[in-house]
Amino acid sequence: QVQLQESGPGLLKPSQTLSLTCTVSGGSISSGGYYWSWIRQHPGKGLEWIGYIYHSGSTYYSPSLRSQVTISLDTSKNQFSLKVTSVTAADTAVYYCARVSGNAFFNWGQGTQVTVSS
Amino acid sequence: QSDLTQPASVSGSPGQSITISCTGTSSDVGTYNLVSWYQHHPGKAPKLMIYEVSQRPSGVSNRFSGSKSGNTASLTVSGLQAEDEADYYCCSFAGSRFWVFGGGTKLTVL
Numbered sequence: 516q517v518q519l520q521e522s523g524p525g526l527l528k529p530s531q532t533l534s535l536t537c538t539v540s541g542g543s544i545s546s547g548g549y550y551w552s553w554i555r556q557h558p559g560k561g562l563e564w565i566g567y568i569y570h571s572g573s574t575y576y577s578p579s580l581r582s583q584v585t586i587s588l589d590t591s592k593n594q595f596s597l598k599v600t601s602v603t604a605a606d607t608a609v610y611y612c613a614r615v616s617g618n619a620f621f622n623w624g625q626g627t628q629v630t631v632s633s
Numbered sequence: 634q635s636d637l638t639q640p641a642s643v644s645g646s647p648g649q650s651i652t653i654s655c656t657g658t659s660s661d662v663g664t665y666n667l668v669s670w671y672q673h674h675p676g677k678a679p680k681l682m683i684y685e686v687s688q689r690p691s692g693v694s695n696r697f698s699g700s701k702s703g704n705t706a707s708l709t710v711s712g713l714q715a716e717d718e719a720d721y722y723c724c725s726f727a728g729s730r731f732w733v734f735g736g737g738t739k740l741t742v743l
Contacts, residue, residue: 561635561736619669619684
């Protein structure tokens, strides 16, 4: 059973760059057929899809976040990452990583809280 | 404001059935049979309960079922159990916007 675990700094200041990593176990991110995704949840709100990356390295982003985010793979560590530039308080959220298979988010991490505050 | 509209809360007694609605538009739920539902116990990883409108992943109880009519999808939980108490989110493919989610529904088992 594949498992995902997010990691990264919990607190950032405005204008900094957020970097998060998702470590995958029980399966290879290099194997075909899956997209590796990031989703976030603002306090008291619903979920927001950020984007995903295919095993080939092709990336797809939410149109509203495309200018601010980058998702990448590190196959040597079986990890994928999210970078969000120039963060503001609006980027405060719980960030989840997930594996997408067959048009649904089949496996999720537990999430990591990110707070942006001066 | 989420792209898909869900009721903020629903409740039911053990053994009863409840239905959670998820209303989108002709650009998402109404066009694509790619609606999925997720159960989320706070602090834990969300769990896929239904995909492609009505398909259940292996291991998910058949007490959970999904359907769609027009721009509205629904999740029905029958034979409510205490362990079903959680937040539930719907999701739909939305073409150029890719994936949109609902605001979530808190299910309370009385």
